[in-house]
Amino acid sequence: MQKLNRVLLKLSGESLLGAQGHGIDGEVLSRYADEIREAKETGTEIAIVIGGGNIFRGVRGATQGMDRVQGDYMGMMATMINSLALQDALERKGVHTRLMSAIRMEQIAEPYIRRRAIRHLEKGRVVIFGAGTGNPYFTTDTAASLRAIEIEADAILKGTRVDGIYDSDPEINPDAKKFESISGDEVLKLRLSVMDLTAFTLCRDNKIPFLVFDMNERKNLARVISGEPVGSRVHWD
Template identity: 70%
Template sequence: MLKYKRILLKLSGESLMGGQGYGIDGDVLERFAMEVQQCKELGTEIAIVIGGGNIFRGVSKASENMDRVQADHMGMLATVINSLAMQDALERKGIFTRLLTAIKMEQIAEPFIRRRAIRHLEKGRVVIFGAGTGNPYFTTDTAASLRAIEIEADIIIKGTRVDGIYDADPEKNPAAILFPHISYIDILKKNLRVMDLTAITLCRENSLPIVVMNMNIPGNLERLILGEQIGTLVSV
């Protein structure tokens, strides 16, 4: 029995790098596609948002002398590159997908239309949302929250390389404590860098739960969808 029928999976661009310093690691892409395939075979409706930090970040040192709007547009295009890579990995596994972008580029993707996105999900296609919200100054975390609300997803699943939300960075502090559950308000009060504040506020206002979990543990996504306690649940 599925606990979550329709999900939005948020992946960072950095997660696609694997052990590389930049770009896309084919093995990581293949593993993520396999995780999605397992959940798809259970009957889950899946949408995906991927960041672009493995290629370009609008707030990085590389863009510090750039106009912020210009830099953010470059970041949006980076998310489209990652989305195309994920689409290819999924379709090589026989999974029907649709890439919808917030910036029109009809030669390679459909423009985002809410009703069309929902219809694709209902038909069993994996929907990938590219180019963020289409607006500068908004992160892909905010885009993930916005799209999840628009398609009426049951939950946002943020795939990371750690086991959930901690009171400190577990990669720097081995004594960091994992929260099995935390409220939106506590994330804001403690200033935990889980998702940006706009994304958290959107989820809170629309009562959309978030799970933060480790995507590098095989089968985690499937177990979560089937109802197992994985990672950290963010809710009221």
């Protein structure tokens, strides 16, 4: 695979937990900032969407009696907390950033405007997209797919705690088979949990590839961006 020139990096909020049961692990945050800085030094333009599951998950709140819409808006606020933390970690390492929010909160973030986001990327800034899509009932996976399409990213890079896509959970089944490359149709056929269906459909309809890789493996992000065969790639051929 060729070097990627512009990417959308999707991180889960849970990835920031580290060994903690809740909140943000400072060591994990710093390590991710190092990974992003080193990847940025390859010349690739990087945008980021990060979830909020380490702080609050709207769907979980809804199952416990909370109004779903209210819970989803709380989840969007959680993504902003994580986005602010990641922005601070990157800035402290000398990386120029911009945080853009789908919900207006001018004191801490710019409102999301597509052309402005692209301009920031062209100027070499890492752009963090917070607050999901700004609408309830949509996950941060969907927000990542939507923003990737809008900024015309070469690919979505989904950084997880596993090293790719498997036919079953490798943390439960030691004999799980890993796919180096797999078509989107095959993902659907096998009912693999890669992204939620709305996000997946957006990627399919717009033919945007995505790669799943282990974000906790040192220098993996830079290797993926450079075109090395890391993780698993979903294609639409």
